Amino acid sequence: MSREVPSGWRRVDLGDVAKESRSRNADFRIAEDRLVGVFKDQGLVPMRERVRGASVERCKLVRPGDFAYNPMRINIGSIARSTADANLIVSPDYVVFSPDINQIDGIFLDYLRKSDAWAAFVGNAGDGGVRIRIYFEHLARFRFNLPPLHEQHRISEILASVDETIAASGAVIEQTRKVKQGVLEGLLTKGIGHTRFKQTEIGEIPEGGRLLS
Incomplete structure (x- = not known):
């Protein structure tokens, strides 16, 4: 992304306009049928019963407009914004963050995370060896130009x-x-233009036609 900032825009870090949310489903307010996973190109998808844990008490809360991602798969696109009209829950291992709606539009941020600059950043961020984990403390350093x-x-x-x-x-x-x-x-x-047909083992064919073995 260009270092030159258009008039009225400003350079910000993601952490300046979004904050991590660690709220959990401690009082079981959200039922297990609201448990979702994040999949590339599919967004937030209900988890199959066989992959649900024994309890959803520690699951993290995803409010409408929040973003959730798998820290081990965000580099391949496993991040999504909730467009649901009610709260959802995700695995305790996921990261959830909320955009500051007074500074950044959630839909704009959703498009921004599909940009080349975002892909380049998450491709180089994170901790770990073979499987890199990108937590919000790393993602918060993503720097970009923010319009009004x-x-x-x-x-x-x-x-x-x-x-x-x-x-x-x-x-x-x-x-x-x-x-x-x-x-x-x-x-x-x-x-083309045939009006008479004969029945064969593969269906009708024009009269005069033949099957090749």
């Missing part, structure tokens, strides 16, 4: 619009693929 809130909101809106366009294009591509497959199957089995 109104500009953050506008940037998020633009990027959301791009995402919608990509999703719509993907749907069109998939539908086109299905149409192509249907045309391909039709041409390969019924040819």
